[in-house]
Amino acid sequence: MRAISVVLAATLALTACGTTNSASSGDCPDNGRVRFGVEPYEAPDKLKPAYEVLAKALTTKLGCEVELQIVDDYAAEVLAMRNGKLDIAQFGPLGYVFASQKAKAEPLASFADGSGKLTSYTAGIWVAKDSPAQKIEDLAGKSLALSSVGSASGDALPRYGLKKHNVADVKLDYAGGHPEAMLALINGKVDAAEINSQQLASAKSAGTFDESKFRQIWKSEPIPNDPITVRGDLDASFKDKVRKALLELGPQDVEKVGAFLDVTPPGPLVEVTNDTYKVLFDLANTLGLKEEDV
Structure with missing residues (x-):
């Protein structure tokens, strides 16, 4: 399966808006480009403009061109990261369980409310x-x-x-x-x-x-909101850079995405770890789910 449904090159001039976050192409995993995958939890034509805003803000923070991909489905997103076709990705909580096991996805950040508390849904x-x-x-x-x-x-x-x-x-x-x-x-x-x-x-x-x-x-019971992850086999310094960039995004950068995730009003993203999603690992074990079930 190909995770190619929608591709957006979200580019900004690195010297625009007075940013001091400049980087050479060598600081980015694919010749100055970062490929960002999003699962289709809503119609792609609705998700695209919301994630454009987030991708542009992330481009500025990283100093790398962020290329957005709204993938075909959960399985396609896991496969794309496993095959090195995605560098960062937002997974649904259960999709993340298998992405962590099969694609070395590492959670970095998720969506918080205006008080800075990690949000959940049911x-x-x-x-x-x-x-x-x-x-x-x-x-x-x-x-x-x-x-x-x-x-x-x-x-x-x-x-x-x-x-x-x-x-x-x-x-x-x-x-x-x-x-x-x-x-x-x-x-x-x-x-x-x-x-x-x-x-x-x-x-x-x-x-x-x-x-x-x-x-x-x-x-x-409540489910912690979607994690934004990074591929685990990337350079440690780049992974730290992505984590820092995500946590520095402002509410205005994520509010359009947050509206789809019932995060209103949104706060900045907050850091998450593997332990945040333990309930989903337990669920997968209870149901005996395997990679092919995703």
Whole structure:
């Protein structure tokens, strides 16, 4: 699979805006270029302009041309980093578990609120308001729209919820993304759908989801927000430079991305480590997930 869906060269003159963060091409991993991958957790045409802002700000901080890639899916992003086609990448929390194991991804930073606290989100299962299903156990024999294979909130956690509550005989329908899963429920194509708190906030803001017509019957524990990672086999000094640059970005640099992640108002990014995502490593072990499941 090729992680090539959308490519943006986010360039700024290194001497512009009075920046003192200059660097030669030798300070960057690919002749002055840094390849930044983002998973398609929302429609690419919506993600692109938001990540343009972040990429441009990161270009200025790093002194390297940041090339943005909205990849095809979770698996494509892991594969691209493993094959040396991405230098930094934002993964969903579960995608990060496998990226750390298979692509040497190392977490650097994630999204904080205005008080500087790392943000989180929840997975959820929703039904129509007039559905007879009142709790997750009532989904036995019903159809459930999930996002895409490898999504924490759109796949693994809802399946974990079904397993934990001993719910069998549920028809799982992978819709292709969070918006598509929601749309399947809105259009009456399925009995239930996963809708995470980020997608819920985004859809309500856009006026595409009337919450009064639906009901949530299950919600997960909080999940720490997506990590921005660096490929582990890169030079240690460059990895430190990327960490510093990310942590120096201002709220205005990340607010458009933060809006998709239900981070409003946003603060600067905060540092995260492997331990931050222990709950996702535990989830993968509990479900017996393997790389091919992402």
